[in-house]
Amino acid sequence: MKYRFKLWPALVGLIMLLTLLSACGSGDNAASGSPSAAAGTSVPGESAGASDSGASGSAAAGAGASSAAAGAEAAFPRTVPSVGGDVTIAERPRKVAVVHWGYTDSLLLFELASAGFALPFSEKQSLLGTEQYKAYADKIPDIQIVGENTEVNLEKLTAYGPDLIIAGNKTNEKVLPQLSKIATTVVVDESKIDVWSDWPALVTEFGDILGQERTAADYIAAYRAEVAAAREKLSGLNGTVAFLQVRDKTVYLQGSDLLKDYYDGLGLRAPEGDAAKRGAELTLEGLSALDPDYLILGYFNYHDSTLAAFTDTWQDSPIWNNLKAVKNGHTYDVDGQMVLGYGPIDRRTGVKVISDSLSGALK
Numbered sequence: 001m002k003y004r005f006k007l008w009p010a011l012v013g014l015i016m017l018l019t020l021l022s023a024c025g026s027g028d029n030a031a032s033g034s035p036s037a038a039a040g041t042s043v044p045g046e047s048a049g050a051s052d053s054g055a056s057g058s059a060a061a062g063a064g065a066s067s068a069a070a071g072a073e074a075a076f077p078r079t080v081p082s083v084g085g086d087v088t089i090a091e092r093p094r095k096v097a098v099v100h101w102g103y104t105d106s107l108l109l110f111e112l113a114s115a116g117f118a119l120p121f122s123e124k125q126s127l128l129g130t131e132q133y134k135a136y137a138d139k140i141p142d143i144q145i146v147g148e149n150t151e152v153n154l155e156k157l158t159a160y161g162p163d164l165i166i167a168g169n170k171t172n173e174k175v176l177p178q179l180s181k182i183a184t185t186v187v188v189d190e191s192k193i194d195v196w197s198d199w200p201a202l203v204t205e206f207g208d209i210l211g212q213e214r215t216a217a218d219y220i221a222a223y224r225a226e227v228a229a230a231r232e233k234l235s236g237l238n239g240t241v242a243f244l245q246v247r248d249k250t251v252y253l254q255g256s257d258l259l260k261d262y263y264d265g266l267g268l269r270a271p272e273g274d275a276a277k278r279g280a281e282l283t284l285e286g287l288s289a290l291d292p293d294y295l296i297l298g299y300f301n302y303h304d305s306t307l308a309a310f311t312d313t314w315q316d317s318p319i320w321n322n323l324k325a326v327k328n329g330h331t332y333d334v335d336g337q338m339v340l341g342y343g344p345i346d347r348r349t350g351v352k353v354i355s356d357s358l359s360g361a362l363k
Contacts, residue, residue: 096210197342234358241296296357
C-alpha cells in the first residue's frame with residue numbers, strides 16, 4: 001500500500017508531461033503546414049498552383065477539401081470510357097501524348113512530368129512559345145513534339161515512349177490501330193465531346209482520365225467568372241461585330257455558330273445573314289454587304305510579318321475605306337491563331353483581348 005502512494009505523484013506528473021508534449025506537437029504541425037494538414041489543399045501529384053492562375057476563388061474552395069476526398073480523386077488504377085471499350089489506366093501517367101492536334105492546350109492545363117503533342121501547324125509556328133501558352137508550358141518539365149501540321153509522326157511517338165496516349169476517334173482514325181501498340185490509349189468519342197464547340201467537356205474528360213478533376217473544374221469556373229465580368233464590361237456596346245480569319249491567300253468570316261463563347265458569352269451581336277451565322281470565305285464585296293460596326297481582324301501572320309496577309313490587298317480600296325468599322329476606327333488587329341482558336345487557353349485569352357479592345361469604343 002505504501003508503494004502506491006509513493007508512485008502516484010510520479011504517475012500524475014508523467015501523464016501531464018505527455019499531454020503537454022502532444023499539444024505542442026499538434027501546434028507545430030498546424031503552423032508549419034505538415035503533410036497531413038495540407039493534404040486537403042491539393043490532389044496528390046498536383047502542385048498547389050496546378051489549377052492555373054486566376055482561379056483564386058475556386059482554389060480557396062478547393063483548400064477546404066478533405067484529404068480523403070483528394071486521395072479518392074487521384075486514385076489509380078482507374079477505368080475510363082474509350083471508343084471501342086473502357087480502358088484501365090494502371091498508374092498515374094507521367095508521360096502523356098495527345099495525338100489529336102486540337103487537344104494541345106487542353107492538356108497544358110494539367111500537372112504532368114512530361115507531355116507529347118501533335119501540333120496543328122509546324123513547330124516553328126506553334127503557340128507554345130507565346131506569352132499566353134508559355135505560362136502553362138513552363139510548368140511541364142519535358143515537352144516533346146510527336147507530330148506537325150495535324151499529322152502524327154509514329155516514329156517520334158514511339159521514341160517518346162508515352163505511358164498514355166489520348167486520341168480522337170475521327171481525327172486520328174487512320175493511326176488508331178498503331179497507337180495501342182505503343183502505349184495504353186484512350187480514344188475520345190468526338191461526336192460526344194467536340195473540342196471545336198465544347199472545350200469544357202474535353203477539359204472535364206481530361207481531368208477524369210488524369211485523376212485531376214479539381215484542376216479541370218477550377219479552370220472552367222475561373223473562365224466562366226471572367227466571361228461574366230467581360231460581358232458586364234461590354235454591356236453598353238451597340239452595333240454588330242464580325243470576326244475575320246486573315247490568311248495569306250484568303251479571308252474567312254468566323255460565324256456566330258463557331259464563336260458562341262464570344263457572341264453568346266459576351267453578349268455580342270453578329271451581322272445578319274447565313275454567312276454571319278455559319279461562316280464563309282469572304283470577298284471584300286461580301287464584307288461590304290455585311291458592313292459590321294466593329295471588325296476583329298484575326299491575323300495568322302501576327303507573329304511573323306514576313307508572311308502575307310490577304311487584307312493587305314484591300315487597304316487602298318475605296319470599298320474597304322467606306323466600311324463603317326474602318327471609318328469609325330473600330331477595327332482591331334488580334335492574333336488570329338489564338339483569339340480565333342477553340343481551346344481553353346485560346347478562348348480565355350480571346351475573352352480578355354476582345355473585351356479590352358471593344359471596351360475602348362465605350363470610352
